[in-house]
Amino acid sequence: MSRTSIVNIGLFLAVLVLAFFIAKHLVWDKPDTTDLSYRTPVYKLDAETVINFIQNEDSNNLKAEQVIEVEGVVKKITYLNNRITILLGADGKENAFVICDMESNQAEKVANVATKDTITLKGVFKGVLEDAIFLNCIISE
Incomplete structure (x- = not known):
């Protein structure tokens, strides 16, 4: 050669x-290419249970990268840096939240959600800082 x-x-x-x-x-x-609409969640929990897990440092059952469905009361919706974030809370727990960073294709559905609404979100659990963090969240039907 x-x-x-x-x-x-x-x-x-x-x-x-x-x-x-x-x-x-x-x-x-x-x-943002993670389509959770067809993925089955590992757990179906309410926001109070998730918050209790993180406050009691008993989040060992929740593993990073698991798809989890969380139901809770909307405490706040933010639209910072072209990202939609929903904070779910629980009664009596004013300092801890489930933070759900929403998929960009959920903007139309989020527009129909108001604070104090009870909704169910499905997302990828990423871990705990002061709050529970979920990414790629969608509103479950």
Whole structure:
């Protein structure tokens, strides 16, 4: 094989590997591509139970990356940085929330939700800081 052929094969392989990594980064790793509408939740809990878990540091049953369905009373809806976030709370628990970062395709449904409404959200549990954090949330029907 000539030296030119080896260089051409090497360049072709380098371009192929680069294209793979670009496609992986731009398409497959996007957090908003998680469609939870067809995923079955691991748990169906109310917001008070989730808040009790985190306040009692007993959230060992809740594992990161699990799909969980949470029902609760809407305490606040925010629209910061083009993201919709719903905070679910429980009676008597004014300092702890279930924070649900909503999927962008849920904007129309969220427009019909008001504070003090009771709703059910399905999302990917990410962990606990002061509150329980859920991403890619959708409003369950």
